[in-house]
Amino acid sequence: MKDLQNILKVPGMLTQNEVEYLYRLGQLNPGKGVIVEIGSWKGKSTICLARGSMAVGGEKVYAIDPHRPLAEEGYVEDTEAEFLTNITQAGVETHVVPMVLTSKEAVTGWNQPVRLLWIDGDHRYEYVKQDFLLWEPHVIEGGIIAMHDTIRKQGPKRVLWEIVFRSNRFQQISIVDNLTAVRKVRRISLRGRLAKWLIIGCRGLYIAARKMRFPYAKRAGRWVLKKLTT
Numbered sequence: 373m374k375d376l377q378n379i380l381k382v383p384g385m386l387t388q389n390e391v392e393y394l395y396r397l398g399q400l401n402p403g404k405g406v407i408v409e410i411g412s413w414k415g416k417s418t419i420c421l422a423r424g425s426m427a428v429g430g431e432k433v434y435a436i437d438p439h440r441p442l443a444e445e446g447y448v449e450d451t452e453a454e455f456l457t458n459i460t461q462a463g464v465e466t467h468v469v470p471m472v473l474t475s476k477e478a479v480t481g482w483n484q485p486v487r488l489l490w491i492d493g494d495h496r497y498e499y500v501k502q503d504f505l506l507w508e509p510h511v512i513e514g515g516i517i518a519m520h521d522t523i524r525k526q527g528p529k530r531v532l533w534e535i536v537f538r539s540n541r542f543q544q545i546s547i548v549d550n551l552t553a554v555r556k557v558r559r560i561s562l563r564g565r566l567a568k569w570l571i572i573g574c575r576g577l578y579i580a581a582r583k584m585r586f587p588y589a590k591r592a593g594r595w596v597l598k599k600l601t602t
């Protein structure tokens with residue numbers, strides 16, 4: 373990807389695989405809706421998504437984040453100024469609409485179709501669930517919902533299990549490191565359902581192997597899941 377090294381220098385929690393994958397997600401379904409990001413922090417994922425969208429002449433990224441300290445989640449600084457500087461330095465400011473609001477505030481009166489919803493805000497269960505339930509109805513059929521910290525944090529993990537995996541409206545699970553993405557459909561086919569449960573099974577084995585600290589389980593499991601799902 374163009375300027376990967378520059379994106380990797382922006383502070384943030386994304387791995388190189390995740391950076392590359394978000395760039396690819398930003399390129400999907402251009403012309404069909406905007407990209408919504410919940411949780412921008414200093415702009416690393418915003419830049420990946422905006423660069424991806426710009427590469428295909430796609431729509432803007434609506435970057436929602438109150439940018440306030442949030443002690444419960446370990447955020448101690450106001451990040452708005454640094455976010456804006458990083459966006460400008462990356463040359464994506466024409467493709468990013470900063471919304472300095474919580475996701476709940478931002479959804480009020482929202483009326484644009486969303487082709488990609490990226491959830492990486494407050495990772496506590498009730499907030500991830502709220503983000504998902506408030507914004508999922510705006511995602512177009514065939515659109516993508518991607519979430520971060522779906523392997524190591526309980527909140528996103530539980531939402532994925534309760535709302536996404538058990539539902540018949542999401543298929544084509546992709547797992548790249550700590551990121552999980554799914555495609556929203558009207559109804560999943562039988563083949564799609566079988567593929568979905570095979571991937572969920574492999575993911576369960578990977579999580580169990582990580583907990584038991586099998587040698588190489590982390591690296592090997594990540595590689596297998598990425599190969600299997602993307």
Ligand SMILES: C[S@@+](CC[C@H](N)C(=O)[O-])C[C@H]1O[C@@H](n2cnc3c(N)ncnc32)[C@H](O)[C@@H]1O
Pocket residue numbers: 383384385386410411412413414415416417418436437438439440442447451473474475476492493494499
């Ligand atoms: C894990 S960081 C985001 C990291 C970012 N995506 C990146 O790639 O570097 C989580 C962010 O979510 C924001 N946040 C917390 N609660 C939020 C809410 N209710 N709505 C939107 N953003 C929220 C925090 O301010 C913080 O900046």
